[in-house]
Amino acid sequence: MNYWLMKSEPDAFSIDDLASRSGKREPWDGVRNYQARNFMRDDMKKGDQVLFYHSSCAEPGVVGVARVVKEAYPDATAFDPESKYFDPKSDPDKPRWFMVDIQLVRKLKRVITLAELKQNPQLEGMRLLARGNRLSVMPVEKEHFDTVLSML
DNA sequence: GCCAACGTTGGC
DNA sequence: GCCAACGTTGGC
Numbered sequence: 001m002n003y004w005l006m007k008s009e010p011d012a013f014s015i016d017d018l019a020s021r022s023g024k025r026e027p028w029d030g031v032r033n034y035q036a037r038n039f040m041r042d043d044m045k046k047g048d049q050v051l052f053y054h055s056s057c058a059e060p061g062v063v064g065v066a067r068v069v070k071e072a073y074p075d076a077t078a079f080d081p082e083s084k085y086f087d088p089k090s091d092p093d094k095p096r097w098f099m100v101d102i103q104l105v106r107k108l109k110r111v112i113t114l115a116e117l118k119q120n121p122q123l124e125g126m127r128l129l130a131r132g133n134r135l136s137v138m139p140v141e142k143e144h145f146d147t148v149l150s151m152l
Numbered sequence: 153g154c155c156a157a158c159g160t161t162g163g164c
Numbered sequence: 165g166c167c168a169a170c171g172t173t174g175g176c
Binding site for chain 2: 132
């Protein structure tokens with residue numbers, strides 16, 4: 001079992017959006033970063049646990065827990081000229097971008113803010129907190145995953 | 153809106 | 165393959 005953190009801008013797709021989806025599931029489309037793609041395509045397994053993180057908003061932080069319910073498959077939005085995620089260089093016969101499906105496990109009672117995470121010495125070394133980190137999908141150590149949720 | 157940090161692109 | 169220019173992310 002692996003642990004992950006996935007970022008989303010709540011203006012675009014929030015934890016409440018996930019909660020309101022049929023089956024509380026959603027295909028994680030639109031990832032256009034190779035490192036993030038590789039994590040999804042190569043390392044994410046069904047049942048893996050995910051910290052759902054709100055970025056670029058008034059109160060950035062962890063807002064929920066989700067799990068991987070479908071392993072990587074081609075991201076069809078890359079083939080759709082109407083999509084904002086369209087990438088003409090992604091060929092349906094040789095897809096460049098992949099996505100997984102995630103499902104909400106629970107929404108947290110409150111936001112565990114980035115400011116709090118930064119103050120917790122037990123989270124030293126957490127990738128999210130590394131300088132200049134911009135990855136939207138990244139691995140989380142189990143110890144860090146548990147620590148974050150213990151801060152509720 | 154600013155800006156630091158990082159990724160991608162493309163000329164050479 | 166180098167690297168400057170440009171685009172994006174994301175906190176503040």
